[in-house]
Amino acid sequence: MSARAVALVGGVTTPFGVRPTTWAEMAQEIGAALFRAVPALRTEDVDSLFVGAAEPERFAFQSHVAPLVAEQMGLRPRRILQRTELACASGQSAIRSAYAAIAAGLSDVAVAVGIEKMNLPSMAEANTSMVCVMDRPWDGPGGATAPPFFAMVAQRHMREYGTTEEQLAAVSEKNHRFANANPHAQFHAKSFPRAKLRGLPLVAPPLRLGDCSSMTDGAAAVVLVADDRARIYTDRPAWIRGTGQYSDFHNLAHAGELSRWPGLTAAAGEAFRSAGVGPEQIDFAELHDCFSISEIVEYEALGFCAPGEGGRFVEDGRSDLGGDVVVNPRGGLLGCGHPLGATGIAQAVEVHDQFARRVPPARQVPDPEWALVHNLSGSANVHSVMIYQAGGAA
């Protein structure tokens, strides 16, 4: 589909959580970690840098972050340096931009990095920043934040398909269990059985605390290279085989019926077509579970199950290890936390680490060949999908 195949040859994340460190310090931290994780990578190899950052202006009072991050990471990009802002999907936007640049021959070795620092002394200020993701002058005065929007998605899905709170808890329980096997996850050390999840306080009914991803500090980075460079850095490349993106609304008035996300079906259709595979070939998927209900709607939109069957799909273990497709073995946004710009990059790091058999056995997918990553933004306004294939030649 492209002039040159593109490989993801390595990646790393910082610990995710409430971090006693600044936005810029995390840029240094992820740079140091990246060069340790990809030993063959030299500073001068990196010709381009793409920085996924959702709201540094609001969370860190800092704009013009691309050159700042280059300096903090010790990089001197000589071809393309840019920030990609797409709210919660800023991370995959950075990867897709790097992919496009390499496929077009404008870059040979690119780093895509995502950074977000969301925990502020005043969390009301952080919540205010989250409203800015919405159509602020129109939906903002009503107090629109993500939880009530996704709560309405859950309400309509329950009404139309009989989805239950127990099924929402099944998503959260699974992803938190995987996060227990991910030392960098925000909730690595916390156990969330379904009974406990069902007893947590309501945040935006019907969603409870355990149905919502958290405000998280963290960074993640990956290295993407042209086909002929891949073997320099790894013998376990993850090849980008397809990608798609779709956006059909921003203002909440245009959110449609809520319980189905045709924009995701459109993005996935393009990704499947370009990769030449279908949902039945996918061994594991990193899906954007910003809320438990999101993952259920996504199973359906991606074709892992029929519309309306997402709740049953997770309840029957079909998205767990041993099921049809392992969903969110990293721990998801629910278990790992959701540092906006870093999330989409961290999802891709998991693809590389799964293919390289580098994750703890409790979350290792057996013999994975095909992986799908979905990163959405805002109130499910933009859906981005990428499909990776393990190993082999370009």
Add this chain to the structure above:
Amino acid sequence: MSASEKAHRASGTGTEAPDTGGEPAAKPTGERPPEKRPFLLDFFPLQGEEATRLARFYERLREGRLSTTRCRVDGDLHWPPRVACPRCHGEDLEWLDLPESGRIYAFSAVLGAAPLGMESDVPYAVGLIDLDGAPLRLFGRIEGRPWSALAIGDRVAVEPYEVGDGRVFYRFRALDA
């Protein structure tokens, strides 16, 4: 003052004395012009003709009328109101009053984690409202009944209200069945 208190103050309305790092603040000279009200961190838009080409929307709202724009060329009904039609990209638009009532399509409530300025509103209900007789589904606050007593399909009235500083906005009020 702790670091977090300082940061919290810094995030406020800007009316406090500037933080001078522990040194006594400079005495006011009385010669500085009055500071303009900070616009950022305020969800309510500036509504006058000097600030927006949609000032008419707020004028009509002040008269109790929720309205929007419609394209005179292709009849496209917009929400929110616009200055250019997204379908034909023409700028020949007309104002149209919207229905004053509707029904709840979906709703939830914010029970915590409110933005600045809305902390004391918690808990507050929000919803998507299908306007009676218009192909529009509008988001907004739902007043008049606790969220736990609302149901999909409940009738609501459009309610323009004053923000308190001369500006206006709209919300919905639950009606008795």
